[in-house]
């Protein structure tokens with residue numbers, strides 16, 4: 001049914017500063033130590049955590065939007081922040097992804113419509129931006145991991 005009364009909501013990021021929600025080129029936003037080149041996500045901007053490095057200088061970087069599944073689990077419980085999961089809580093697959101370039105592991109939910117049965121360790125995934133939840137005025141966006149090769153059009157809730 002065509003709904004002409006629907007009012008467009010503002011799309012805002014659920015966690016400010018953690019990712020760029022640009023539809024054409026989404027990316028996680030991290031930092032990289034200027035001395036030892038270690039990547040950080042979430043951003044580290046005070047002291048490098050590498051014990052052999054005493055740097056306090058970091059570059060802002062856009063992290064790889066592709067990677068491979070390192071591990072995954074079925075989140076049947078309400079996880080703590082920052083993994084805001086929407087209300088009411090719906091079980092989802094939580095994925096740990098090794099980024100293509102940085103070789104660091106970043107957590108995130110599997111893209112809407114993908115459950116643990118659709119995933120396997122070593123599977124290639126890409127970053128997508130989806131709506132996490134909505135209130136009266138806003139749609140809150142979050143990054144998720146979608147199996148590569150799947151349709152570019154992300155599955156949306158009905």
Ligand SMILES: [Zn+2]
Pocket residue numbers: 033034035036037038048049050053054055
């Ligand atoms: Zn360092």
